[in-house]
Amino acid sequence: MHSAARPADQAMPLVARKSSGIRGRARVPGDKSVSHRSMLIGLLTVGRTEIEGLLEGEDVIATSHACAALGGTIQRQAPGNWIVYGVGISSLLEPLRPLDFGNAGTGARLAMGVIAGHPIIATFDGDESLRRRPMRRVLDPLARMGAVIVDEKEGGRLPVRMKGARDPIPIVFESPVPSAQVKSAVLLCGLSAPGETTVIEKEATRDHTERMLAYFGADIKTEPYGVHGRKIRLKGRPELQPKKILVPADPSSAAFPLVAALIVPGSDLILESVLANPLRYGLVDTLRKMGGNIEEISRIDSAGEPVVDLRIRHSQLKGIDVPPERAPSMIDEYPVLAVAASFAEGETRMRGLKELRVKESDRLAAVAAGLKANGVEHEIDGDDLIVRGRGRVRGGGTVVTHMDHRIAMSFLIMGLASEKEVAVDDASFVATSFPGFAELMRGLGAEIR
């Protein structure tokens, strides 16, 4: 089966070349994590959830189709403005066809959590990239909660057929991997369980599920655990109250114009309404330590999340050591950080990047190959990536993107400041998370064609 979210065989090569300044104001599309959650949690409320600023990328659209197949009524009122009429906890319908999540790990894993808490059978599938990604990390705790994995490909790969639990069991789950998707799947299943579900994470990961559930009225409590961790306790079977959700701009998408402005001489850029959740803000903290001129020109609280406007100016960066405990707060930003590090003076060591190997591609390998193709000295040492920056990049390479949107965008950003142009073999997957990326960048002065 081919993924319904995208026709096969439509590679879209793109080339980026030296540009003379990234200037102006922009608002990148809505946050992917918040968008997926607003659909799925909206589905579990009774009534009307209004969403403003939803990311209309292929990943979230796939989740919206899944929500409709589970009984929700989903309406698009205007660009970015969507309504979800939910059915409430315990009232999902059994989907008639396999649920196709396309390229989206978040959609698939969070939906597994939701369905595991309902007595229905569903088949989960996705594109070639998603079919390669590990699902055991989610299926194992959900099986402990009572879900039955009827069928799966070797090693817990998609397609997976699951029968959810009629009476899910609340568990205490200590996550073996730092993953917000795993944590969220357990919590979403815990919504249907009687009593208290507890998730312990040794390293705190993005907490949008916890914030949104609290915002919708669930009894959910978070306390520190160890040095970098958290313990989350959720009381099951709450009556979630639908509310309006304002989706801020995605910091993981803002990362691309942000790094472009830092590395392209003559840049002066304002990025509006960027989500500044501390568990998503690692890139800004890191780039500042590298000497990046990033100024917060406003900060507000928006529906339970901090949101900032940022002004970024061209800066000469210097190499630094990035500690492993920062990884969860910038896990999706390492490819573009590696690009920034290539233009820095000196060595940048990014520690503890094991999880990068199981993203939309093996991102550690894909980044290393892209750096090599463009003449950047680097090394992989265990789970660390070391980039030896020389203040400038030769470029001239063609980067293989492996169906990975962030690999495509990162190396296009590299091409905006390198001596020779940088090509990517396929930028079509950019539409999964950042529709309009090339157009937005061109509007700011980027030479991408």
Ligand code: S3P
């Ligand atoms: C996400 C969690 C992260 C991240 C992904 C979005 C989420 O994945 O890489 O893009 O919305 O929960 P992991 O949970 O696998 O770390």
